[in-house]
Amino acid sequence: MENIPQSTAQPMPRIGDKAPAFKAVTTQGEINFPEQYSGSWVIFFSHPADFTPVCTSEFMTFASLESKFEQAHCKLVGLSVDGLYSHIAWLRTIKDKIDYKGMKNVEVKFPLIEDITMEVAKKYGMIQPGESSTKAVRAVFFIDPKGIIRAIVYYPLSLGRNFDELYRVIIALQAADAFSIATPADWRPGDDVIVPTAGSCGVAKERMENQKDMTCHDWFFCTKKISKEKVLETILKK
Numbered sequence: 001m002e003n004i005p006q007s008t009a010q011p012m013p014r015i016g017d018k019a020p021a022f023k024a025v026t027t028q029g030e031i032n033f034p035e036q037y038s039g040s041w042v043i044f045f046s047h048p049a050d051f052t053p054v055c056t057s058e059f060m061t062f063a064s065l066e067s068k069f070e071q072a073h074c075k076l077v078g079l080s081v082d083g084l085y086s087h088i089a090w091l092r093t094i095k096d097k098i099d100y101k102g103m104k105n106v107e108v109k110f111p112l113i114e115d116i117t118m119e120v121a122k123k124y125g126m127i128q129p130g131e132s133s134t135k136a137v138r139a140v141f142f143i144d145p146k147g148i149i150r151a152i153v154y155y156p157l158s159l160g161r162n163f164d165e166l167y168r169v170i171i172a173l174q175a176a177d178a179f180s181i182a183t184p185a186d187w188r189p190g191d192d193v194i195v196p197t198a199g200s201c202g203v204a205k206e207r208m209e210n211q212k213d214m215t216c217h218d219w220f221f222c223t224k225k226i227s228k229e230k231v232l233e234t235i236l237k238k
């Protein structure tokens with residue numbers, strides 16, 4: 001592992017923080033982040049390098065799912081520490097030449113940030129020198145319509161991300177906001193959700209003695225049903 005001088009170490013943004021602001025050049029023109037995304041959910045993610053196989057598989061998958069994320073009010077923004085012309089050439093190659101798992105002619109329409117100076121990547125803790133000091137790791141920031149970081153996922157260079165999981169996170173975060181609930185392990189729309197834990201002895205007693213619309217496994221662990229249709233009609237664009 002390389003020795004990083006303390007003076008160059010930057011604190012990483014955390015869940016609940018305001019997403020650090022920056023302006024950047026992208027394959028879709030300049031962006032002012034996160035200001036221009038105000039009112040929308042954003043998945044801001046990094047990848048290690050253009051013209052590499054795992055990243056290519058990820059970009060093709062993400063681009064193929066872009067409309068699904070858009071329907072969930074979520075925009076995609078990518079970043080690597082490569083330059084703009086490398087990004088353009090790579091995205092053209094993906095569209096013109098790569099046929100992978102039934103995906104072909106895939107056009108990446110979401111912005112891909114050039115970050116040769118690593119300024120943005122460092123702001124977001126995407127450079128993790130124990131893994132690589134010249135490439136970003138596979139970081140994913142889920143940012144809400146108010147510009148607050150709501151979830152963060154980090155994968156190493158060798159491990160391609162699971163896009164079903166990224167979609168599940170976006171739906172689960174929005175469901176938690178919309179219904180004031182939490183979501184249990186492996187939750188998917190239609191599964192039972194967790195109601196806030198009883199905050200008084202009276203409510204705990206009531207829940208254990210008189211469970212109406214919920215199932216209580218114990219006083220602190222109660223679930224209720226919200227149908228898949230109700231979750232999706234609340235969250236997804238009509």
Ligand code: BEZ
Binds near residue numbers: 049
């Ligand atoms: C890849 O995307 O295939 C990759 C990128 C950097 C290091 C290792 C693999």
